[in-house]
Amino acid sequence: MILGLKTDNPVAELSLFDDTHVLISEKKWQADRELAHYLLKYIEDFLEEHTVDLQQLTGIIAYKGPGSFTGLRIGLTVANTIAYAGDIPIIGGTGDAWQLTALTQLKEGKNDKILMPLYGSEARVTLPKK
Numbered sequence: 001m002i003l004g005l006k007t008d009n010p011v012a013e014l015s016l017f018d019d020t021h022v023l024i025s026e027k028k029w030q031a032d033r034e035l036a037h038y039l040l041k042y043i044e045d046f047l048e049e050h051t052v053d054l055q056q057l058t059g060i061i062a063y064k065g066p067g068s069f070t071g072l073r074i075g076l077t078v079a080n081t082i083a084y085a086g087d088i089p090i091i092g093g094t095g096d097a098w099q100l101t102a103l104t105q106l107k108e109g110k111n112d113k114i115l116m117p118l119y120g121s122e123a124r125v126t127l128p129k130k
């Protein structure tokens with residue numbers, strides 16, 4: 001089973017694909033400022049609904065940007081952690097066809113190992129006042 005994760009905006013998305021890349025289920029919810037608090041629980045509940053546990057995942061795909069700084073940071077941290085802890089291949093994607101692109105790369109045996117977010121612009125760093 002392959003877990004998909006997209007957290008670039010206030011509406012977070014999870015998807016589950018079988019190993020032939022057929023979409024089994026999708027879940028969207030209004031995460032807003034609660035993403036960090038509930039994301040892992042949503043993932044656990046989503047997998048449990050389909051009688052899948054983390055050890056059964058054969059891949060993780062995640063949208064890596066552009067998008068919300070905080071949403072991407074939280075989502076990719078969770079995806080990277082699950083992938084690392086379970087030694088699961090992880091692939092990041094961008095654009096409208098990010099899932100198809102990531103699933104294709106996963107099928108080709110690629111593994112990004114760690115995903116870094118693409119925010120879409122340079123960071124605006126506030127300088128100290130003193």
